[in-house]
Amino acid sequence: MGDKDFLIRAIRLAEDGIKEGGGPFGAIIVLNGEIISEATNKVVHSNDPTAHAEILAIRQASKVLATHCLSNCVLYTSCEPCPMCLGAIYWSGIKTVYFAADRQDAETAGFSDKYIYDEISLSHEKRHILFKRLSDVDGIEVFRIWDRFENKIRY
């Protein structure tokens, strides 16, 4: 199977997911030409706002490979990843992502992907969500404790 075939498979999963009550999104993760995980959106029926197809596929692939690092994997997703999923991709170490629809298409279909991309680029005070730093609470000391902790595993 080539990139196009894997992407078509991710879209087919998205279609199947609709009938199961999920949003119209699917994703698969491939390592050395083999599918190691696949997922559909499960936000509503698993009561989990983080249950996007890409997040579930990443979590499953990490479980299969028993590591939080998926640096040799490729992600195929029916739609451009939202900021949450994009962040997860960076943290996972995945270096290649193929997608079909984009954030504008998702917006047309009624999803907030583009809105969240727009919000993320705004300063805290301009966003629709209140992000407030309490500057009289010390959030730095815990990083110093981490720095001194000898058995830490960086990620």
Place this chain on the structure above:
Amino acid sequence: MGDKDFLIRAIRLAEDGIKEGGGPFGAIIVLNGEIISEATNKVVHSNDPTAHAEILAIRQASKVLATHCLSNCVLYTSCEPCPMCLGAIYWSGIKTVYFAADRQDAETAGFSDKYIYDEISLSHEKRHILFKRLSDVDGIEVFRIWDRFENKIRY
């Protein structure tokens, strides 16, 4: 307990999490003045790159409340949420977030939060990860199927 107390508790969780092998991050979610979930970073020891404190706290709160919508909840997190967690906050409907350290402090401590914020604002071709749209694969039809699906639950 007031906002400051909840935030201090999130930082104490972060500190406890270090000894358990997690990154130095903690988060709690409060509804009507009561803590309904709390979590520490578990990326390394749960082999899950998405297991940030905020993501785990959101998933747990959604489970407790049996809904993907946390619109009346407040999140307290030891450090400014990374783009993944920020996206999760938007999708969850949370409207208020308090934090102590910020993305620069996290960068100084060796974490990629600021790097990912910088990447997200770049066009696809300028990013360090390859995001490639395969324009000869139809990613729109699945949205049309979703649009026609009568039993869909929007989120």
